[in-house]
Amino acid sequence: MGRRAVSGRGREGDEPVVAVTDRDPETEGADLVPDHERDARPPTLAVVASLVAAAVATLAVVLVAPIGGAIVGLATVALTAGLFRRSARLLSWGVGIGLVGIAIAGYFGGAIEPLLVGGVALAFAWDLADHGLSVGEQVGREARTRRNVAVHAGTNLLVGGVAVGIAYGVSVAAGGGRPVAALALLLFGGVLLASAFR
Amino acid sequence: MTADEESEVTAEPRWRSRPAFGTGRWDGVTGVALALVGVGVVARQPGLVVLGAVGVGYGLYGRIGEAPEATLAVTRTVTDDAPSPGDEVTVVIRAQNVGEGLLPDLRIVDGVPSGLEVIDGPARIATALRPGATATFAYTVRASRGEHEWGELTAITRDAAGSRERVTAIEATPATRVVCMPALAAGGALPLRRLTTADHGRVPTDLGGSGVEFYATREYRRGDPLTRIDWNRRARTGELSTLELREERAATVILLIDAREAAYVARDPRGDTAVETSVEAAGQAFTALLDAGDRVGIATLGPLDCWLAPGAGTVQAARGRETLATDPALAPTPNDGRFYRSLWFRRFRRRLPTDAQVLFFTPLVDGLSARLARRIDAYGHLVTVLSPDATADETLGQRLVRSERRERLRELRSAGIRTVEWGDEPFPVAVARATSRWSR
Numbered sequence A: 001m002g003r004r005a006v007s008g009r010g011r012e013g014d015e016p017v018v019a020v021t022d023r024d025p026e027t028e029g030a031d032l033v034p035d036h037e038r039d040a041r042p043p044t045l046a047v048v049a050s051l052v053a054a055a056v057a058t059l060a061v062v063l064v065a066p067i068g069g070a071i072v073g074l075a076t077v078a079l080t081a082g083l084f085r086r087s088a089r090l091l092s093w094g095v096g097i098g099l100v101g102i103a104i105a106g107y108f109g110g111a112i113e114p115l116l117v118g119g120v121a122l123a124f125a126w127d128l129a130d131h132g133l134s135v136g137e138q139v140g141r142e143a144r145t146r147r148n149v150a151v152h153a154g155t156n157l158l159v160g161g162v163a164v165g166i167a168y169g170v171s172v173a174a175g176g177g178r179p180v181a182a183l184a185l186l187l188f189g190g191v192l193l194a195s196a197f198r
Numbered sequence B: 001m002t003a004d005e006e007s008e009v010t011a012e013p014r015w016r017s018r019p020a021f022g023t024g025r026w027d028g029v030t031g032v033a034l035a036l037v038g039v040g041v042v043a044r045q046p047g048l049v050v051l052g053a054v055g056v057g058y059g060l061y062g063r064i065g066e067a068p069e070a071t072l073a074v075t076r077t078v079t080d081d082a083p084s085p086g087d088e089v090t091v092v093i094r095a096q097n098v099g100e101g102l103l104p105d106l107r108i109v110d111g112v113p114s115g116l117e118v119i120d121g122p123a124r125i126a127t128a129l130r131p132g133a134t135a136t137f138a139y140t141v142r143a144s145r146g147e148h149e150w151g152e153l154t155a156i157t158r159d160a161a162g163s164r165e166r167v168t169a170i171e172a173t174p175a176t177r178v179v180c181m182p183a184l185a186a187g188g189a190l191p192l193r194r195l196t197t198a199d200h201g202r203v204p205t206d207l208g209g210s211g212v213e214f215y216a217t218r219e220y221r222r223g224d225p226l227t228r229i230d231w232n233r234r235a236r237t238g239e240l241s242t243l244e245l246r247e248e249r250a251a252t253v254i255l256l257i258d259a260r261e262a263a264y265v266a267r268d269p270r271g272d273t274a275v276e277t278s279v280e281a282a283g284q285a286f287t288a289l290l291d292a293g294d295r296v297g298i299a300t301l302g303p304l305d306c307w308l309a310p311g312a313g314t315v316q317a318a319r320g321r322e323t324l325a326t327d328p329a330l331a332p333t334p335n336d337g338r339f340y341r342s343l344w345f346r347r348f349r350r351r352l353p354t355d356a357q358v359l360f361f362t363p364l365v366d367g368l369s370a371r372l373a374r375r376i377d378a379y380g381h382l383v384t385v386l387s388p389d390a391t392a393d394e395t396l397g398q399r400l401v402r403s404e405r406r407e408r409l410r411e412l413r414s415a416g417i418r419t420v421e422w423g424d425e426p427f428p429v430a431v432a433r434a435t436s437r438w439s440r
Helices: A044-064 A066-085 A088-107 A112-138 A146-173 A180-196 B002-006 B029-043 B046-063 B231-237 B274-291 B314-326 B341-351 B367-378 B396-414 B427-437
Strands: B015-017 B072-078 B088-097 B103-109 B117-120 B124-129 B134-142 B146-149 B153-158 B164-170 B177-180 B200-219 B241-249 B252-258 B295-301 B307-311 B356-361 B383-388 B418-422
Touching: A044 A066, A044 A088, A044 A112, A044 A146, A066 A088, A066 A112, A088 A112, A088 B029, A088 B046, A112 A146, A112 B046, A112 B103, A112 B124, A146 B046, A146 B103, A146 B124, A180 B029, B029 B046, B072 B153, B072 B164, B088 B103, B088 B124, B088 B153, B103 B134, B124 B134, B146 B314, B177 B314, B252 B274, B252 B307, B274 B295, B274 B314, B274 B356, B274 B383, B274 B427, B295 B314, B295 B341, B307 B314, B341 B367, B356 B367, B367 B383, B367 B396, B383 B396, B396 B418, B418 B427
Parallel strands: B252 B295, B252 B356, B356 B383, B383 B418
Antiparallel strands: B015 B164, B072 B088, B088 B134, B103 B124, B103 B153, B117 B134, B146 B177, B153 B164, B200 B241, B295 B307
């Protein structure tokens, strides 16, 4: 009998056949462990709203510049993939691609309004998708999440609306946006203000 | 229900929050905005500059605000706090925001005891609460043997933008506890090995004396009762001789249940673990032995200490039932503590009465349990191994474990240790089948 002073958790020779079901909420890779308590996919409301917003963004940018629109379409695909594969990294890539698309559309001289709609819709789509991922991971699809998602979506739209209102209003007031450098300086002030917070 | 009355008590808010941390959700958005402005300035496109300004707005949104503490008063009620195994128990959580501020993003995860399985609805919710508002959600668990105490709720709060997150542990009032005590099923007679006490009982011994079964004859000694004199022989030969009958005595039995982490194995992920099956069988053996007049005790092999000294009578029956149902050492999920084999063995031997025999319930999925059985047997405490079969045969590894277990059983049998093995059939059936093979 091989004796040791301290046995290694009583486990010698071989592993047990099947371990007890892992119910640790922090376990990564929910596919490996059949967690029958919950469905860790993002809530349906978040997915649908996010994809609709991404489609709106694509449509808005396509109206300005088809090339930019195509790239934003690619971003929509990436966002969709990120939602279904539950990967926040894919979502980040998606929003990055979308911003490139919008920048290209703007570079080729798109009108301000569709660009703003595209930008806000893209931000909304990403924000809701990412929020949905975290809610799905922590709470799951089957739980009641509607209120949470709705509040988050509402706040995001509010912020986007206010930001667009201020920026667009300033650009109109500053004389149709003719002196771009002046606008940029104004913006620099805004950035300073932003970094003053925390 | 007492739980309902208790829920009327106004809840004292009790929470502990950890420091907030950044989620990094909006990181870099200001940089992206500035890049857009840069492109706009270079290309002389005001549209991009305005878009950049909007981006700065999002940057600001991501920077202001802090994840609030989850200032919740939570009450938890269960429909039944003493269910039978398999009953469905509905748990209702009411969480009220008793703080001053808005909780724009609140996720609550209830601390369901690890031994209970949630069968309807996740024990979680995501919501937003105004000051004074209440969120209510319910879920259903299936009761299983044991004493289950709910842990703290975990509340995860974020600020509106989701850029800061904070985890708060909340104690619900009143503390929720469910005790699920199965009735001990009556088991069939379990043949014991011949290690007995001096008391009369039902285990046949190799001792001559008073009893019912013929054992031997011996020379007459003065004082032998007249009824035991072999009168036929006296008539035939003229000699007086006395009939000896097989004495039946009571035994002291320790039911030893393997509850190490390694014993928490099941044939499939949702099936009963071997510990659960062992406890059920031990319950049947306990009742059967106690009814037969034997002295029975309970011990576990595992990190937690559990010892019910052998005894008899109705008090012992109640104690045994409680031990098997609620002892933490036999909890439905394994204990995290370390198991020290030599310490355990020394303590077990010290407690074991010299005339005690051991019924060892173990799935035998590792070598240690088989070695221990032989070791206890070698010390003179006759061992019967009762092994629930928790092995499967779908994959190569499972088949290997199964054949290793068979090999262990075979070795135990060849070492003279009695074994009973049972899989799908009920425990008494397996005992009856195995008993017919044993030599007495």
